Amino acid sequence: MPRAHDLRVIRTRKMIFNAFIKLVKEYGIERLTVQQIADEAMINRATFYAHFKDKQDLYEQIFQTVMESFKTFSRADIFVGKNEIHLDTLESTLNEVFQSLSEQKDLFFLIFDGSQHVKMMEELQNLIRDTTDEFLTNLRITQNGKDVPNEFIYSYITSTLTGTLNWWLRSDEEFRPAHLAHFMIQLIENSHLTVLGVKLIRETPTETQIAK
Numbered sequence: 307m308p309r310a311h312d313l314r315v316i317r318t319r320k321m322i323f324n325a326f327i328k329l330v331k332e333y334g335i336e337r338l339t340v341q342q343i344a345d346e347a348m349i350n351r352a353t354f355y356a357h358f359k360d361k362q363d364l365y366e367q368i369f370q371t372v373m374e375s376f377k378t379f380s381r382a383d384i385f386v387g388k389n390e391i392h393l394d395t396l397e398s399t400l401n402e403v404f405q406s407l408s409e410q411k412d413l414f415f416l417i418f419d420g421s422q423h424v425k426m427m428e429e430l431q432n433l434i435r436d437t438t439d440e441f442l443t444n445l446r447i448t449q450n451g452k453d454v455p456n457e458f459i460y461s462y463i464t465s466t467l468t469g470t471l472n473w474w475l476r477s478d479e480e481f482r483p484a485h486l487a488h489f490m491i492q493l494i495e496n497s498h499l500t501v502l503g504v505k506l507i508r509e510t511p512t513e514t515q516i517a518k
Contacts, residue, residue, distance in 0.1 A: 315357075318347075318349065318353065318357065319357055321347040321348070321349065322343060322347045322349070322354065322357060322358070322364065323364075323368060323371075323413065324347070324412075325343050325344075325346035325347035326338075326343055326361070326364055326365075326368070326416075327412050327413070327416050328346060329342055329343060329346055330416060330420075335361065335365065335420070335421070338361060339361075340354055340355075340360065340361055343361065343364070365422070368413050368416060368417065369417055369422050369425070369426070371410065371413060372407075372410065372413050372414050372417050372426070373426070373429055373430070373433075375403055375406035375407050375410070376403060376430055376433055377433065378399055378402050378403050378406070379399060379403065379433060379434070379437050380433055380436060380437050382395055382396075382398075382399040383395055384396045384399060384437075385438070385440075385441040386507065387505075388441075388444040388445065389441075389444070389445050389503055389504055389505050390504070390505045390506075390507050391494075391504055391505070391506055391507070392507055392508075392509075393491055393494070393495065393506050393507065393508050394508050394509050396491065396494075397487050397488060397490075397491045398487075400486075400487035400490060400491070401483050401484050401487040404471075404474075404483035404486055404487055405483040405484075407471060407475065408475065408483055411475040414471070414475060415475070418468070418471075418472060426468075427464060427468065430464050430467070430468065431460050431461060431464040434460050434463050434464055435456070435457075435460045438456075438459070438460070438463075439456060442456045442459060443456065445503055445504065447459070447503070470486075470490070474486055494506070
C-alpha cells in the first residue's frame with residue numbers, strides 16, 4: 307500500500323501534468339513559464355522544482371510516462387518458438403496497453419500532436435524492432451520470391467498501432483480497451499499471417515471452436 311508521502315508525490319505530479327497540458331493548449335510550450343504552471347497547479351515554484359528541473363524536463367517526463375505504457379510489449383511472451391504467436395498473450399498485452407493509455411489520453415495527445423511526435427514514433431518503432439526482430443528474422447517473410455524487409459514490418463506495425471490509438475482515443479464510440487484488443491486479434495487471426503508462415507496458437511478456445 308502506498309505511503310502518505312508517495313500518494314502526495316503522485317497527486318502533486320498529476321496536478322502539474324494537468325496544469326501543463328491545459329496551458330500548452332492555451333499558450334504553447336515556448337511561451338509558457340514555470341510560474342504559470344505553478345499557479346495553475348496551485349503550488350509554489352519550489353514545489354515545482356522539487357519534481358522537475360524545468361518545463362522541458364516536465365515535458366520529457368510526460369513523454370517517458372506515455373512510452374512506459376508501450377513497454378508492456380517488451381515484457382510479454384508473445385512469440386513462441388520460431389514461427390508461433392500466442393494470441394491470448396498478445397490480446398491481454400494489447401488490452402493492458404490500451405487500458406493504460408485510455409487513463410492518460412491527454413498525455414498521449416500532448417505528445418502525439420506536439421513536437422515530440424516524431425520522437426515517439428521512432429522510439430515506438432525501436433521498441434517493436436527490439437521485440438520482434440529475432441522472430442521476424444527466423445520467420446523470413448517473403449513476397450513473390452523476395453524477402454520482405456523487417457524495417458517495413460516495423461514501420462507498418464508502428465503506423466497501424468498509433469493510427470488506431472489516435473482514432474480510438476478521440477472517438478465518442480463506446481469501445482472499451484478489451485473490446486478493441488479483441489477486435490484487433492480477430493483481424494490478425496483472419497488475416498494473411500498464416501499464409502506467411504505464422505502459426506497462431508491459443509490456450510483458451512475461441513467462440514467458433516466452442517460452437518464446433
